[in-house]
Every structure is written in structure tokens, then in C-alpha cells.
Amino acid sequence: MIFNIDTHGGVPIYRQVIEQVKRQIVTGQMEAGEQLESVKNLAERLKVNPMTISKAYGFLVQEGLVERRRGVGLFVVPMQRERRQRLKSSMLDEALRRAARLTVQMEVSAEEASTRFAEHLEQIASQKGGVQRTKRGSQSGNRKGRSQA
Amino acid sequence: MNAEPVIQIEKLVKQFNYSTVIDGLSLEIGSGRIVGLVGANGAGKSTLLRHMVGLYLPDKGRCRTLGRDAGKLSPAELSRIGYVHQEGALIEWMTVKQLIRFVAAYYPTWNEELEKEFVKRFELSLETGVGALSPGQRQKLAILLAIGFEPELLILDEPAAALDPLARYKFLELLLQIIQDPRRTIIISSHILSDVEKVIDHALILDAGKLLRDCPFDALQEEFERLRITSLNGRLPEELPLSGVIEYERSESQAVITMERLPAEELERIAAEHRFDVEVNPISFEDIYRIVVERQNR
Numbered sequence: 001m002i003f004n005i006d007t008h009g010g011v012p013i014y015r016q017v018i019e020q021v022k023r024q025i026v027t028g029q030m031e032a033g034e035q036l037e038s039v040k041n042l043a044e045r046l047k048v049n050p051m052t053i054s055k056a057y058g059f060l061v062q063e064g065l066v067e068r069r070r071g072v073g074l075f076v077v078p079m080q081r082e083r084r085q086r087l088k089s090s091m092l093d094e095a096l097r098r099a100a101r102l103t104v105q106m107e108v109s110a111e112e113a114s115t116r117f118a119e120h121l122e123q124i125a126s127q128k129g130g131v132q133r134t135k136r137g138s139q140s141g142n143r144k145g146r147s148q149a
Numbered sequence: 150m151n152a153e154p155v156i157q158i159e160k161l162v163k164q165f166n167y168s169t170v171i172d173g174l175s176l177e178i179g180s181g182r183i184v185g186l187v188g189a190n191g192a193g194k195s196t197l198l199r200h201m202v203g204l205y206l207p208d209k210g211r212c213r214t215l216g217r218d219a220g221k222l223s224p225a226e227l228s229r230i231g232y233v234h235q236e237g238a239l240i241e242w243m244t245v246k247q248l249i250r251f252v253a254a255y256y257p258t259w260n261e262e263l264e265k266e267f268v269k270r271f272e273l274s275l276e277t278g279v280g281a282l283s284p285g286q287r288q289k290l291a292i293l294l295a296i297g298f299e300p301e302l303l304i305l306d307e308p309a310a311a312l313d314p315l316a317r318y319k320f321l322e323l324l325l326q327i328i329q330d331p332r333r334t335i336i337i338s339s340h341i342l343s344d345v346e347k348v349i350d351h352a353l354i355l356d357a358g359k360l361l362r363d364c365p366f367d368a369l370q371e372e373f374e375r376l377r378i379t380s381l382n383g384r385l386p387e388e389l390p391l392s393g394v395i396e397y398e399r400s401e402s403q404a405v406i407t408m409e410r411l412p413a414e415e416l417e418r419i420a421a422e423h424r425f426d427v428e429v430n431p432i433s434f435e436d437i438y439r440i441v442v443e444r445q446n447r
Contacts (some may be wrong), residue, residue: 010431012367047325051350055367075161101379101426103400144356 005046013048017056025065025076026087034077153216155180155302156201160210163196172194172358175214181331185349186338193358196340198306202232231300233308237291245290248279256298267293270319284311285298290430305337308411309344346434356442371410373437377428378404393441
């Protein structure tokens with residue numbers, strides 16, 4: 001499994017691991033019964049503290065997304081349809097909310113925004129290539145956006 | 150994990166020329182932790198670390214390391230501790246290779262494989278005289294001598310300060326390899342926060358000889374957050390209905406606020422009640438550090 005860990009953005013690494021494993025499970029990139037990489041391997045590969053990985057895995061077990069089989073390792077648990085749906089929605093909501101906010105701020109009409117969204121959807125669904133670039137500093141107040149009282 | 154803490158400090162006071170450098174500090178570090186000790190220059194980081202290896206003795210209070218008064222550590226106990234500091238004295242007239250062999254001879258646990266890998270990765274020139282090394286090369290050699298015997302307690306005082314960015318990166322990579330051994334305790338001090346944030350699991354923030362934080366690093370990262378609030382009905386109230394605000398900047402309809410983290414439900418409630426659109430962002434370790442120190446000194 002491929003991870004993309006950002007160590008300077010302020011999001012604790014264990015949270016990033018949880019989110020990314022969750023996403024893979026929800027999107028079906030990891031299937032029920034599939035084994036998670038061992039704590040040691042993953043820590044070495046991502047070059048992070050092993051305790052960070054154990055902590056992330058601990059949360060995933062607690063949330064019932066994976067289960068521990070003694071002496072073997074961690075495995076993805078089959079997920080109920082409703083739960084998968086719920087998790088999918090909440091992941092999508094995050095991105096949509098950002099788009100909606102921008103739409104209102106720029107005073108673009110809802111109609112125009114919906115059309116654009118449909119176009120993007122179409123472009124990706126029909127497997128046309130495209131590039132999305134995150135512009136530095138475009139995510140408001142993220143990193144070093146300092147403000148003094 | 151060992152039940153007994155590796156480091157146990159109680160009400161430690163240290164003064165130099167009537168100025169207090171460590172000010173009644175207490176601290177426990179459990180086995181297997183990777184601890185980051187951060188603070189400005191002059192905060193007392195090196196002084197604190199020196200107490201741990203018995204180089205300084207407390208004026209008041211006490212400091213126990215591996216279960217013994219640090220000032221009375223026996224040679225056998227000292228040989229379980231690796232210590233890298235900034236002005237390390239090395240034997241100048243030897244070549245790098247000679248010094249490595251000389252030090253290795255004292256330790257039955259010396260790891261030659263690690264040594265070879267280190268020499269290769271950091272391009273240590275074995276035939277150069279120690280006295281002729283650049284500060285960066287010297288620091289690399291000092292690090293090798295401190296980790297080569299696989300100490301169970303590794304104390305690194307600003308280990309990367311003399312290294313260039315690429316060597317720093319390689320060093321952190323190596324450190325991450327070393328910490329994969331869960332029995333090893335590592336204490337690493339730095340004023341370069343980005344150096345330590347990837348490796349540590351516990352954070353100590355030291356300022357003017359006092360600990361301002363002693364907590365899991367994850368908890369520290371989640372202590373504060375930055376909100377961008379946009380009023381959905383045009384105007385934000387004069388007084389924002391939030392407590393724990395540390396810094397803010399606002400216009401009539403928007404505000405960016407750094408604050409103590411609120412429970413998610415409470416934030417939802419406030420947003421709904423006041424018609425706020427709220428975007429929550431994490432803040433960087435640099436900002437967290439600055440906030441913690443500035444609040445203390447306000």
C-alpha cells in the first residue's frame with residue numbers, strides 16, 4: 001500500500017496513517033481479509049517511529065475496521081454496506097465543502113458550479129487524463145499562515 | 150518494557166554564577182521512548198542532558214539514570230549510554246580509522262555492520278587525521294562513536310546542528326533505523342524543530358530552565374488548531390463566541406483564529422448557532438512551540 005505522509009503540515013502522523021488506510025478500505029483498494037503490513041515493516045518503509053504505526057493500527061482495531069489475529073497480524077474486516085456508504089460520504093463531504101465554500105466566496109452561480117463539477121466527473125469517469133495542482137498557500141491559513149492578535 | 154524509568158529527575162536546580170539554569174525541574178522518561186527536548190539556545194537543554202550522564206551534579210534535587218544517581222554511574226553503566234554533544238573532545242592525532250578501532254575495542258557490543266554502513270553512507274574518510282576534519286565530518290564521527298556500540302540509552306545533544314541539509318537528512322534516516330529497536334531509549338535535543346518532529350514520540354519543551362510541556366508528541370500536535378471562520382449572513386459578531394483564543398485576525402465577515410482545540414460537537418454547535426462556515430486546520434510544530442513559549446512569557 002502506498003502512503004503519502006507529510007511530516008511538517010501539523011497533522012500527527014498516526015492520524016494520516018489511519019485516514020489513508022481507511023480510505024483504501026472504503027474505496028475497495030484494500031479488500032476484506034487482506035493483511036496489513038507489519039508495524040515494523042511499515043515504520044521502516046515510511047521512516048517513522050514504530051510506536052506511531054502501532055498507535056494508528058490500535059485505532060483501526062478499535063474502530064472495527066481491522067482485526068488482530070494472534071501471532072499472525074492485522075486483517076481488514078468485511079464492512080457493512082451502510083458503514084461503507086457513511087464513510088464514503090464523509091470523505092467526499094470534506095472535498096465538496098471546500099468546493100462549495102469557494103463557489104460562494106467567488107460568487108459563482110450554483111448552476112455554473114454544478115456544470116463544472118459534472119464536467120470534471122465526466123472527464124475522470126471517461127478516463128481522460130488531467131492534472132490537479134495544489135497551489136502553495138491556497139489552503140487558507142494552513143501551514144505558516146500566521147496571524148497575530 | 151522496563152518498569153523502572155530510564156531517567157528520573159526530581160526538583161533539579163542548577164546555578165552558574167548565581168544565575169539559575171535549571172529551575173526545580175522534575176521529569177521521568179520511560180524505557181523505549183524517543184524523546185525530543187526542544188528549546189531556544191540558552192534554555193538549559195545541554196545542562197539538563199549533562200546531568201543525565203553525570204557531567205554536572207545537581208545543586209539541589211536529584212537525577213537518576215538507569216536507576217542510579219547519575220554522578221555515581223559505574224564504567225559498566227556508562228558503557229550502556231551513548232552521548233553526543235557539540236564540543237566533543239576527540240583524540241586529534243589519530244586517523245578516523247584508528248579512533249574508530251580504538252573506541253570499538255572498549256565495547257564487546259560494537260556493531261561492525263552498522264559501522265561499515267555508517268562510514269559508507271556518510272562518506273567518512275577513514276585515512277584523514279581527526280584533527281583535520283571539518284566540523285560536519287567531526288560531528289558524523291562523534292555520532293558513529295556514540296551509536297556504534299548499540300547503547301540502550303542514547304543522548305544526542307544538537308546532533309545535527311553542524312551538518313549540512315543533506316547530511317542532516319541522512320542522519321535522520323539513520324536515526325529512524327536505530328529507533329526501530331523498541332528497547333532503546335533516545336533523548337534528542339534540538340532547536341531545529343523539523344529535525345525531530347518525524348522521529349519523536351514524546352515532547353519536552355524547555356524554557357528558562359523549566360519544562361513547559363512534557364507530553365506525547367501527538368497530544369501536543371492536537372492541542373491547538375487554526376480556524377478560518379466565514380460568516381454566512383455577512384457579519385461576524387463583535388465578540389466572537391469562542392474561548393481559548395490565542396491569536397486572531399479578522400475583518401467584518403471573516404476571521405482566522407488560532408486557539409485551543411474545541412471538541413468537534415461544540416464547534417459544530419457554535420457554527421450552526423451563529424451561521425459560521427468553519428474550516429479547521431492543524432498548526433505546525435514551529436507555531437505550537439512559539440505559542441507555548443510566548444504564553445508562558447506573557
